[in-house]
Amino acid sequence: MIIRTIAECTGNEREIKAPNGNWVSRRLLLRDDGMGFSFHETIIHAGSETPIWYKNHLEAVYCVAGNGSIEDLATGEVHQIEPGVLYALDKHDRHILRGGTVDMKMICVFTPPLRGDEVHDADGAYQLHE
Template sequence: MIVRTLDEVRNTDRHMKSDNWDSVRLSLKDDGMGFSFHITTIKAGTETHIHYKNHLETVYCISGDGEVQTLADNKVYKIVPGTVYILDQHDEHMLRGGKEDMVVACAFNPPLSGQETHDADGVYQIAD
């Protein structure tokens, strides 16, 4: 059994930060679960282009607000606590933080190795 706390992981290399988001990666590829699990904060007022060509992702909003816009059809979905969005088609999208920071729980398949950041196309490269 693996037991970790959010605070413990914040003080390790599993805590990744960018100008737009802060991701605490609680479960990663090396844990052997077949997915990774993160608690991510999307900063208020930010916009991030994302296109997970190599991963599927499920995102559940815990607190705060924001929106996701699918670029294939330009649909905009409001994200508030209790909302889940599932990127089951490698959906290229814009993720926007709202009036306050948005905290989400994310699961990735295949799992992330831990140090990934979005490249110029919004992609996470596949872990070796």
């Protein structure tokens, strides 16, 4: 059984900050935990804009606080995000994630699981590690 608190994932190697300051991810479960997925609490900062293309991963995201939007770059559709909204990037969807007027707190699941030190590359993706 794994028991881990958000406090244990803050201020150490489990807390990863975007180089551009747009987000901070606290990674509660990682590849080495052996669950087959990773589980994160991510804060998307208000007013930020992050182009993302998880070409190597699938992700599901559930908003628990704050507000913002996600733009599907294939269709141009923009969806509002607020507490209680889930989105799933089931087709490796290219998108832009925008922080709203207050920081968003998101709960994220990735498969395959992240190693833990990933940040977005030039395409907005996380590299796949063997």
